[in-house]
Amino acid sequence: MTGPPTIEVLRAGALTTVQDLGRPGWAHLGVPRSGALDPAALRLANRLVGNPEHAAGLEITLTGCMLRLTRATTVAVTGAEVTVHAGDRPGDTGRPLTVPAGTVLRIGPARRGVRSWLAVAGGIDVSPVLGSRATDTLSGLGPPRLGDGDRLPLGEPLDAPAPVDLTVCSAPPPELHLRLSLGPRDDWFTPIALDRLFGTAYTVSPVSNRVGARLAGEPLPRAVAGELPSEGIVLGAVQVPADGQPLIFLADHPTTGGYPVIGVVTDVTPLAQARPGTTVRFHGPQR
């Protein structure tokens, strides 16, 4: 092999993007934070291959992908339950895998969960934009989503892979129990809305994406009519549009929004693995 080491994308799959820990600090200019939907999973994959935790990897969605690595290297896959093949050799998720130069790496479709993170020793070395290599599907900042035939440059490995045989990856639970704290706009909703929010089950809708997990269930009625002037939004904010169906904002969420936020989910990372139809229940310190 000649030329700089790269990943060749043989099959990009449904949605494969470059992700790191995102670009915090620019929300006041309308720049979303973006980054891996489950940062802990990307960090783990990076540690397994000897990368700094903030190195860029790939976030692979549902259908898997097929890649060729032009340099002998170490990779690790974390996240959803998938099969991994390096050439003909089956590999495991959650541990470093040594792959010879020219090896075709196949990440299979997710059997459970939705998203996997692939770290490669040295990291994906596309040019950073505002301090991050993350693909922001909302604003378009960062590299485009992967397409068949793309080539991504690899960085120089810094450290040896982690000396581990196994990491414990828990399977996504069949039902998500998300902790939610009320506010900032819970006073825009009726008491019935709060009863429904904490007392009924919602399901993840198929139109969910990296911007937000849309839920379907009992609508949350408003106590205050009219429009809310746009205000800043945080990760995990549960926004309720006019139809009363809540939407939980994820990594590519807009920086401001004009629908009231009834509460904020403490940890959104389980939603990264929530397939459409997954049941979601909210609980809070209030109840």
Add this chain to the structure above:
Amino acid sequence: MRIRPVGAHALLIDCTSPDGVPQADLVDAWRAELWRRREHGDLSAVEIVPAASTVLLDDLPDPAATTEQLTRWTPAVVAAAAARRGTDEHDGEEIVVPVDFDGPDLPAVAEHWGVDVPAVLSRLTGTRFRVAFCGFAPGFPYLTGLPAELALPRLATPRPRVPTGSVALAGPYAGIYPSASPGGWLLVGRTDLVLFDVHADPPARLGPGTPIRMAAA
């Protein structure tokens, strides 16, 4: 004014309650003070995000402690906002935005305002705007300065594609599209000014607090 909880790591300063000062001035006074405090090391917040009537502080190590600080800083911020009232005082250097006033919605704006098109242009070029906040897209500035009674409705059906640099009006705001996108604002003109460049520092040409004037190109 009220401080609202936002999850475990954020706070929202809600400037809508009457303090006797216009909320846009109160929002901008908070933004300026919080940026200054952060610069001086008095405040640790990764994001300080002004919006229409609020300022969001996100990624705070200790929101309870920050709430106490904000309460202490409130009188000075309210006084600073009140001092701006009726004056043309802005911090920062004014940026002149050259505009070709050839937007397709100029006649509609004139009709809403009950004036002719030349009067719309002189109103826009004679207004001292300020970037109240950015949102919608990276570098999209929401400009305040027009009087509340000239607020405009959005298009009933948004355009699928508004060209880069379009100068537009909606609600009480003027705005400029940094890149082509769908949009429902009324288009009054176009500028060649580059609003967002990831290689520039800062990347947004018109960030929050920037005073602006429009000039016919």
